[in-house]
Amino acid sequence: MSTSTGSSASTREFASARSVDRRVNLEVDLAPGAKRELILRNPIMTASGTSSNGLELARLFDVNRLGALLSKGVTLQPRRGNPTPRIVETPAGMLNSIGFQNVGVRKLLRDAATVWETWSVPVVVNMLGDTVDEFAHLAQILDGAPGVAAVEVNISCPNLDVGGVAFGRDPIAAGRVIEAVSTATTLPVIAKLTPDVTDISVVARACEDAGADALCVANSFVGMSIDVHTRRPRTNRPVAGLTGPAIKPLALRLVWESARAVSIPVIGCGGISDGRDAVEFLLAGATAVQVGTASFRDPYASVRVLEELLDYCREHGVADINELIGAVQTD
Ligand SMILES: Cc1cc2nc3c(=O)[nH]c(=O)nc-3n(C[C@H](O)[C@H](O)[C@H](O)COP(=O)(O)O)c2cc1C
Structure with missing residues (x-):
């Protein structure tokens, strides 16, 4: 729902459930001016790859409370991903090297889209x-797939030999991908950027110019961990994607820089674990936020972050969440 301006039934349904609390307006628009709208009832989303396709979360809580759900990344053909070990704990985060294991787009749609x-x-x-x-x-x-509200274009996966982060590091290549996707679909297009660049504003602007409706900032950072006994990397590939609280201040800075560089909405992602983290990202300029690694420790993390965000709004007299977006005072 909320994918088409033309569907009166879905628009009515959306209107009746658009806010979890009538005293605080939490609704945000992630794709103003897009061919199809992407209005979220609140700014809390899941992060891709950290809660599969939403079906598992739906067994735990009412997923309709969230602003949006992200699927695990999908490719045209199924992929087996990288060999194990794929996940390593680090003091304040996690390294992963999944390598894009997925069932392929057709099976994904067969299995999940009807739900x-x-x-x-x-x-x-x-x-x-x-x-x-x-x-x-x-x-x-x-x-044309049922139940798909938007696409998030992953030009930032650090765990692949081909494609992935190579597109996202180069503003020209990033722009080509986003232009091709925007031409091929009427769905809102979110470009998911890599943090592994010297100046994120250059890639952010290239994606905006190429037709992105929003940006997600950012994917995992590139990290490494070595087993001192075997003297070998602790993941299957020497480097892997670092996520979780360790990257939060880094991602926050990138969101702040991106939001200043573009006029399309920016989605903040990186180490968000509680409501205060979400508020920080909104103040830095994010219109919405994604909760990822936190849900490995606490599968309810996304709804908890939502409740804590709402508590913050009530405590600080925020009547409309949009007041917070970009409201950090730096002078
Ligand atoms: C196990 C795992 C799998 C992931 N898979 C994907 C993916 O398929 N596509 C993608 O764009 N990002 C993927 N990510 C990155 C997350 O969506 C997110 O950008 C990153 O984890 C930073 O947010 P966090 O610190 O809240 O986890 C994955 C992250 C983890 C930990």
Whole structure:
């Protein structure tokens, strides 16, 4: 739902459930001016790959309370991913090297889309191709799929030999992917950026110019861990993606810089574990936030962050969440 301006039934349903609390307006618009709208009843989303396709979370709580759900990243064909070990704990975070294990877009849609269609929460599909054409083909397939509200274009995966972060490090390549995807679909397009760049504002602007409706800032940082006994890396590949509280201040800075560089909405992602973290990202300029690694420790983390955000708004007399966006005072 909330994917098409033309559907009166879904618009009515959305209107009746648009805010978890009538005293605080939590609704945010993630794609103003897009061909199809992406209005979230609140700014709390899950982060791709950290809670599969939402079906597992739906067994624990009412996922319709969230602003949006992200699917695990999907490719045209199924992938087995990297060999183990794929996950390593670090003092304030986690290293992962999953390598994009997924069932392929057609099976994903067969298994999950009919369920997504019954939910009122918008589902955003995270997708990845090896080539610009593959990204465009995926976008075409997802365009007419039931229950898909938007696409998040992964030009930032650090755990692959081909594609992935290579697109996101180069503003020209990033722009080509986003342009191809925007042409191939009427769905709102979110470009998911890599933090592994010298100046994120350059890639952010390239994606905006190429037609992105929003940015997600950011994917995992590139990190490493070595077993001193075996003298070998502790993940299957020498480097892996670092996520969790360790990256929060780094991601926050990137969100702040990105939000100043573009006029499209920015989604904050990186180490968000509680309501105060979410508020920090909103103040830095994020319109919405994604909760990822925190849900490994606490599968209810996303709804907890939502409740804590609401508590903050009540305590600080915030009547409309949009008041917080970019409201950090730096002078
Ligand atoms: C196990 C795991 C799998 C992930 N898979 C994906 C993925 O498929 N696509 C993607 O864009 N990001 C993926 N990510 C990155 C997260 O969506 C998020 O950008 C990152 O974890 C930072 O947020 P966090 O610190 O809140 O976890 C994955 C992260 C983890 C930990």
